[in-house]
Each structure stands twice: as structure tokens, then as C-alpha cells.
Amino acid sequence: MVLNYIWVSFFLIAFIVALVKLLFFGDLQVFTDIMNSTYDTARTGFEISLGLTGVLSLWLGVMKIGERGGMIEMFSRAVAPLFSKLFPEIPKNHPAAGSMLMNISANMLGLDNAATPFGLKAMLELQEINIKKEEASNPMIMFLVLNASGLTLIPVTVMVYRAQLGAANPADVFIPIMIATFMATLVGMIAVCLKQGINIFQRSIIGFILAMGGIIAGTILAFQSMPQEKINIVSSLAANIILFTIIVLFIAKALKQKINIFDAFIDGAKDGFKTAVTIIPYLIAILVGIGVFRASGAMDFLMEGARNLVAFVGADTRWVDGLPTALMKPLSGSGARGMMIDTMKTFGADSFSGRLSSVLQGATDTTFYIVAVYYGAVNIKNSRYTVSYALLADLAGVIAAIFVAYLFFG
Numbered sequence: 001m002v003l004n005y006i007w008v009s010f011f012l013i014a015f016i017v018a019l020v021k022l023l024f025f026g027d028l029q030v031f032t033d034i035m036n037s038t039y040d041t042a043r044t045g046f047e048i049s050l051g052l053t054g055v056l057s058l059w060l061g062v063m064k065i066g067e068r069g070g071m072i073e074m075f076s077r078a079v080a081p082l083f084s085k086l087f088p089e090i091p092k093n094h095p096a097a098g099s100m101l102m103n104i105s106a107n108m109l110g111l112d113n114a115a116t117p118f119g120l121k122a123m124l125e126l127q128e129i130n131i132k133k134e135e136a137s138n139p140m141i142m143f144l145v146l147n148a149s150g151l152t153l154i155p156v157t158v159m160v161y162r163a164q165l166g167a168a169n170p171a172d173v174f175i176p177i178m179i180a181t182f183m184a185t186l187v188g189m190i191a192v193c194l195k196q197g198i199n200i201f202q203r204s205i206i207g208f209i210l211a212m213g214g215i216i217a218g219t220i221l222a223f224q225s226m227p228q229e230k231i232n233i234v235s236s237l238a239a240n241i242i243l244f245t246i247i248v249l250f251i252a253k254a255l256k257q258k259i260n261i262f263d264a265f266i267d268g269a270k271d272g273f274k275t276a277v278t279i280i281p282y283l284i285a286i287l288v289g290i291g292v293f294r295a296s297g298a299m300d301f302l303m304e305g306a307r308n309l310v311a312f313v314g315a316d317t318r319w320v321d322g323l324p325t326a327l328m329k330p331l332s333g334s335g336a337r338g339m340m341i342d343t344m345k346t347f348g349a350d351s352f353s354g355r356l357s358s359v360l361q362g363a364t365d366t367t368f369y370i371v372a373v374y375y376g377a378v379n380i381k382n383s384r385y386t387v388s389y390a391l392l393a394d395l396a397g398v399i400a401a402i403f404v405a406y407l408f409f410g
Contacts, residue, residue, distance in 0.1 A: 017296045017297055018297075021297060033295045038288050049277070050276070050280075053273050057268075057269035058272070062265070064269075068254060069253040069256075071253055075108060082207075085202045087142060096125035100122040103116075119143075120373075127378040136380050144370060148367040149189075149364060150184060151181050157337075158340075159171055159173070161340065165341065167349040172236045172355070173362065174239035176404040176405060179216050180363035182212050184363055185212075186212055186396075187396035195385065223408065231407075316406075318352050321347060322343065325360045326360045326401075329360065333366040333369060340361045360402075364398070367391060371386055
């Protein structure tokens with residue numbers, strides 16, 4: 001529903017702006033530019049979706065190997081001690097804990113299709129122990145804030161789109177995204193812990209905070225002293241080593257479990273092909289809407305206003321071009337994806353703006369969509385402070401994304 005209003009707004013605002021430019025400024029080209037943009041962006045949407053099939057099939061094939069090889073279960077066991085402290089109100093050995101672990105683990109591995117069923121199952125099980133059936137419980141709020149923070153180890157979709165749009169090294173945003181999404185998760189988790197009176201100095205929680213904080217701080221310190229060219233080389237090398245190591249570990253784990261690795265890859269690749277075909281109409285729709293909005297001059301007007309405001313306070317204005325992706329992400333995943341693609345098409349996949357929009361896309365998740373779907377599944381009417389704390393995590397992710405983009409990409 002939110003995306004519906006946004007999409008319609010693109011066309012209505014574009015029409016009003018174009019009419020003003022025609023009547024008051026004599027711009028005879030504006031409506032021609034708008035119609036040309038609809039054809040161009042529709043073609044672009046189809047070409048991108050079609051080109052996605054190969055890379056998406058590859059990665060979903062790899063992910064299927066990891067899924068069948070037991071990587072989700074392994075991640076779940078690894079984070080189980082932390083989860084028992086973050087959700088003290090869930091009875092020991094309750095099935096909800098297992099479903100939440102599987103959901104978070106699947107999200108971390110980029111297995112969106114596997115994560116959602118586990119998440120919905122977790123909400124149903126949490127509702128069983130929820131005393132106030134129409135009000136979100138503390139475990140529900142913690143669970144949704146962690147989901148909305150978008151914690152992921154492998155930003156598959158972002159790298160896939162970057163590859164399709166001609167990035168020299170699609171994985172160069174891997175480490176920046178990891179830092180930004182970790183920051184979003186840390187801020188969201190700590191904020192909810194403080195709100196719910198959970199002691200963050202328990203060994204499992206403080207261990208996680210220190211470990212993640214150490215990784216982030218260590219990475220920043222290591223790259224801060226390097227010249228820009230070396231940062232790009234080292235970060236790209238590290239990202240590619242990590243990604244290929246993950247692929248090899250997935251295969252090794254699957255070998256140990258004695259599953260048919262080739263069949264698993266083929267099944268995942270089939271899902272990748274279906275996904276690429278399925279998103280064609282959605283991607284065309286959102287890109288056409290954004291294209292109309294940009295061709296009318298409305299996008300330039302908004303961005304120029306934001307840029308002037310940022311310049312007025314004496315700050316660098318380059319990050320403003322990534323702002324549409326950041327603003328759209330909590331509202332709509334499809335809309336944010338469209339904004340990211342539009343930014344990369346306009347400025348280049350390897351431009352500062354293109355890379356920043358990619359990091360912003362991977363830093364957080366679609367807060368309002370997650371809240372609507374998960375709470376709607378169990379008929380929760382009072383979400384309490386879920387949205388405000390999830391948006392706090394989003395804000396932390398956005399700020400971190402801008403910071404690391406300047407650090408890694410100048």
C-alpha cells in the first residue's frame with residue numbers, strides 16, 4: 001500500500017512540475033522528455049532483469065548448497081547463547097527460539113526466501129505466549145528491530161545489481177555494507193535492551209557488542225591510514241577472498257553432510273531464474289515512476305534543495321545523491337532498489353554516489369513492510385515502540401553507510 005502511494009505520487013508530482021515548467025517557463029520539451037523516459041526506463045528495467053538471471057542463479061545456487069548443507073543450523077547454534085539473553089521472557093526450549101534463530105541466520109546468509117517463513121512461524125509461536133494478544137510483546141519487538149536492522153553477511157542482491165550495471169568490482173561494497181549493517185544492528189539491539197531492562201553486560205551480549213565493535217573499529221583504523229587507491233585494492237581483495245571462502249565453506253559443509261551438491265546448486269539456480277523473471281514487472285514499474293519523476297525535474301529540484309541546505313552548513317554535498325535510497329528503504333524494498341539503480345544509471349555504478357547508494361541499500365531493511373507483514377500475521381494492533389526503535393536502527397545504518405562510503409571511496 002505504501003509503495004502504491006509513492007508510485008502514484010511520482011506521476012502526479014511529475015505532471016504538476018511539468019505543467020508549471022510549460023505554462024510559466026515555456027519549456028516545450030518537458031513532456032517529450034517525460035514520455036521518452038518511460039520508454040527508456042521500461043527498456044532498462046527489462047534489460048537489467050534479464051541480465052540478472054545469470055548472476056542471481058549463481059548466487060541462489062550457492063545459497064541452496066549452504067541451506068541444504070546445514071549452514072543455517074550451524075549459524076543458529078553459534079548465536080543461540082546470545083539469543084537466550086536477548087529474549088529472557090521466552091521459556092527455555094520453546095519452539096519460538098528455534099524459529100527466530102533460523103530466521104536471523106537465514107537473513108544473515110542472504111536467504112530471503114527461507115527467512116520469511118521462519119519469521120512468520122516465529123511470530124505465531126511468540127503470539128502463543130503473548131499475554132496481551134493485540135499488543136506486541138517484548139520478544140516480538142526485539143525480534144522485529146533485529147530484522148529491520150538488516151543484519152546480513154552476504155549482500156547478494158546489491159552485488160548482483162552492481163554487476164549488471166557494469167561495476168568494475170561488484171564486491172567492493174561488501175565490507176562497507178557489513179560495517180554499516182552491523183552498526184544498525186548494534187544500535188537497535190542496545191536501544192531495545194535498555195528499554196526492556198535487559199542487562200547488556202551479560203557475557204554473551206557484551207561479548208557480541210565488543211566483538212562487532214572491535215571488528216568495525218579495527219577495519220576503520222586499518223583503512224583510515226591508507227591512501228585511497230590502496231584502500232580500494234585491499235578492500236576489494238579482502239571482500240573477494242571472504243566471499244570465495246564462504247562459497248568453499250558451503251561446499252565443504254555440504255560434502256560433510258553427503259548431500260548432492262550439484263543438484264542443490266541446480267535447484268537454487270532455478271529459483272534464481274524464476275526470481276529474475278518474477279521481478280521484471282515490479283522493476284519496470286518502479287523505474288518508470290522514478291524516470292518520470294526525474295525527467296520532469298522534480299528529482300533535481302528536491303536534490304538541489306537538499307544539496308544547498310547541506311552546503312549552507314558547510315558540509316560536503318556528495319552524499320546527498322544517495323539520499324533517495326536512504327529515505328525509500330524503510331518504506332519499500334522495491335522502491336529503494338529502484339532508487340539505487342537510478343542513482344547508478346545516472347552517475348555510474350563506480351561513482352561515489354553509485355557506491356554510496358549500494359551501501360545504503362544493504363545497510364538496513366524495509367522497516368514498515370516488516371512490521372506490517374509480521375504483526376499483521378498475528379493480528380497485532382499495538383506495535384508499541386517497535387517502529388521508532390527500528391527507525392533508530394535505520395538512522396544508525398544510514399549514518400554509518402555515509403561514513404564508510406567516504407572512508408572507502410573518498
